Amino acid sequence: xxLPLGVLVSxxxxxxxxxxxxxEDGRLDAQLRLVLSDQAQAFALKRAEKQGVPTALVERKNFxxxxxxxxxxxEVLKKHGVEWxxxxxxxxxxxxxxxxAYPQRIVNIHPALLPSFxxxxxxxxxxxYGSPITGVTVHFVDEGCDTGPIIAQRVVDVSPQDTLESLTxxxxxxxxxxxxxxxxxxxxxxxxxEGRKVVIRK
Ligand code: GRF
Numbered sequence: 721x722x723l724p725l726g727v728l729v730s731x732x733x734x735x736x737x738x739x740x741x742x743x744e745d746g747r748l749d750a751q752l753r754l755v756l757s758d759q760a761q762a763f764a765l766k767r768a769e770k771q772g773v774p775t776a777l778v779e780r781k782n783f784x785x786x787x788x789x790x791x792x793x794x795e796v797l798k799k800h801g802v803e804w805x806x807x808x809x810x811x812x813x814x815x816x817x818x819x820x821a822y823p824q825r826i827v828n829i830h831p832a833l834l835p836s837f838x839x840x841x842x843x844x845x846x847x848x849y850g851s852p853i854t855g856v857t858v859h860f861v862d863e864g865c866d867t868g869p870i871i872a873q874r875v876v877d878v879s880p881q882d883t884l885e886s887l888t889x890x891x892x893x894x895x896x897x898x899x900x901x902x903x904x905x906x907x908x909x910x911x912x913x914e915g916r917k918v919v920i921r922k
Contacts, residue, residue: 723750723907726802728793728810729757733764734892735808735829735899740771742900749907754800756793758812774800780812790818797822804906807861808899816863824913826861827906829899831891833857833873838866843891847884853877854887856894858902860913871911871918874898 727736736755742748755768756776768775776796783789797805807828819826832842833855839845846854855875862868874894878887905911910921 724803729764730811738896
């Protein structure tokens, strides 16, 4: 099935770029119906425009409360026929109401091995902690902060020579490899959630 995908972004959009590239060269069977940002200056919007993907900007400051802000996002996603949502550096927590509108159809990528180092600056958290390994997690989104059922993880070694910059580069590289892969499993209908466990059909 060609996956009718929407991507929510707030920033640079290197993960969005990895998704765009994977679609372009046939590794990901998805139609990117919309890229939506909550930040006007997000470079991710430019990446989408360059590729001819529809974009939308929905800024929190234009809404009285979170609920009307999220309602607008949902309205735009539905209008564009988005059936699965991938968060790619979208810097906001989603409410239970929002998640309920796309039940078990919202995924996120996090730059650490959850449940370690959730939240902001995860690469720095792992680096400062002195972990000999860190990595990348793709998970379903629930009401918590980076707490939803884990789909896939990849390990990144932290060497004694690593600086925060070199580690950041390694983690991002791994993200760009893993996210399109997981989205392709979704496109192939291979994921099933059993409680907190995600089963991936071979
Ligand atoms: C990534 O590290 C992602 O894991 C996290 O936010 C960052 C977004 O980077 N959720 P980019 O905008 O995709 O370059």
